[in-house]
Amino acid sequence: MSDGIGRVETQRAVVFDDDRPLVLESGARLTHVEVAYETYGTLAEDGGNAVFVCHALSGDAHAAGYHDGDRRPGWWDNIVGPGRPLDTDRFFVVCANVLGGCKGTTGPGSTDLATGRPYGLRFPLLAVRDLVETHRALLRQLGVSRLLAAIGGSLGGMQALQWSLDHPGEVGGALVVASSARLSAQNIAFSAVAREAIMRDPDFAGGDYYEAGRAGRPDRGLALARMIGHITYLSEESMRQKFGRRIQDAVEPRFGFDVDFEVESYLAHQGQSFVERFDANTYLYMTRVMDYFDPFADPAYVGRQVAAGRAAEGGGTSYLVLSFDSDWRFSTEHAREIADVLRGAGARVTFRELSAPHGHDSFLFPVPEYHRTVAGFLDRLAAARAR
């Protein structure tokens, strides 16, 4: 493996404005949308080598390389770079912070130009489709009208799936990893409790906490939400291997309510570091986007869009649907449903359950078989394009 991408910077673009507002699935309009994004590699002259990385709930535009002064690279550096599966020697890779996010793209923490104050919960509710349309507007500015591939894990996979359905001629391959086309009642339950933790924090103030300053934010609630989520990201087995029942900093249990077991200290740390980098309102919006996601609700639409894709130049989207055997948040059953529905609608689908111990988070890890599968799939897409 090479040395990776090196130094990068996050850039910004205004992609919707008064003259060309974004009309959301809900009917609401946003008249100023900025997007934070990064690109790696070079766009081919025919514009045909673009790969869009869709990030998950807590991700951002900084997928790979190093920001100035940083000691750790972007969140998916292990898969994006020269010679890596998303090979920046061959592909033009784009990653953008989602609409509703808190890392540079317009979201609930942004200033509502109509009032001069942060939106808070006055920011409109979003659908996965709205996230996709924002990414598409960015790509138009970058001169990309068709993707070689869209790839994402979890909420990112939802975006890749929605994109391919809504714009059948536009996505050569959709790599839908550790994702779901429809949350289960249990999935929704975990999200609901996480949201309750945030909304019951007295500092939440109905979402209008931005002007209260750093110390006035609903950090307690957001940390709890993250801790709850984090349990569902790891497999029981990986927790056992990582922590077992080991006692923190001590040979004997202290028998108290302070952090005692290592797993408690780990979760507390996850919660604390999360509040330093994430916004509680964005957490609410993104979990709600996932709750409501249901792209197969209208089977006739799915069939029509897949057929339109196959009739289009390029023959529509090829799907790679991947799950991990230790993922109990979005188990293989979720992935199999995606594959089955798409196949039933006539799409080309490769479905694989991969073995990895990291639970839902496996999609972030450099699992060799996983990376080989992604690289192989992209190779075939690139070869098909060359023909």
Place this chain on the structure above:
Amino acid sequence: MSDGIGRVETQRAVVFDDDRPLVLESGARLTHVEVAYETYGTLAEDGGNAVFVCHALSGDAHAAGYHDGDRRPGWWDNIVGPGRPLDTDRFFVVCANVLGGCKGTTGPGSTDLATGRPYGLRFPLLAVRDLVETHRALLRQLGVSRLLAAIGGSLGGMQALQWSLDHPGEVGGALVVASSARLSAQNIAFSAVAREAIMRDPDFAGGDYYEAGRAGRPDRGLALARMIGHITYLSEESMRQKFGRRIQDAVEPRFGFDVDFEVESYLAHQGQSFVERFDANTYLYMTRVMDYFDPFADPAYVGRQVAAGRAAEGGGTSYLVLSFDSDWRFSTEHAREIADVLRGAGARVTFRELSAPHGHDSFLFPVPEYHRTVAGFLDRLAAARAR
């Protein structure tokens, strides 16, 4: 099935006092311990037909029958009563609120006689053994020196197990249902987040909220803790069947942060009704009791105690270890470990995994095969006693 027990009342007894204090596993002492309890059926003249019901995290002494004016019976009425598996025509059934509880037995909400104020977190940390010793002190007052059986689900099963190990000649049968001899890292993680929810509630006030009145209690935190717990009590499948993705009171989703899916409304209701009947400090103490439970930590002790039981009159404890296939909080793996260790130590053990859809909560439901298994096991214990 008969009509059940009818009207009952919870009674109280002082079981430890200045002259005879309770010395806890931690070394701390309690010089005044009251226990709330109920009994059903009649103690045989030889005192040999007593069955002790050990309750779980949120249970109480009111296992069966109706309190005056109540429309719903006790929490385990389906298994306790004339002709039911814990047959009150034949057995003298006792159930008591645990030490550290909030339903009549001394706990963190009780007045510390040394200060005249509620204990709060100054109440000593507890071990399962301390709960058992309190039950035993109650039984001595009731004239019971040996149990036909001790039975319990979850934390209740832990008590039955500990009791049989610590007092080998005293427990004819231990029915350990949906329980664990050692929480996994994931189990501890869920408990830890629930405790964090309580302790981060600004109304928690370090556990000294009793004097703040009903409205000053850490209800937000306790409701969240219950919601988190509740997700782990149900199976994914039972949630799917119960709620699916149905929208609450509406045909169309409302796209907002209010309760929208039925599962959200169910969890919110569970949280709210819990705070009306339970104490946040007790929740902390009981989850910590479970985290630290590790009765097999010293294998030599287990072997010695089992051998002592087999040498005693009555031949020691017979075990019935049960798990439910849909229980992912304490999966069959936990039960199998209990059975394996006890068998390895030379105990008589019957182990069965039962099929039931209700997840961890299955132990509370009248699953026919489960009730038959319990009734058959108690029959054999009673027959062995008669010989």
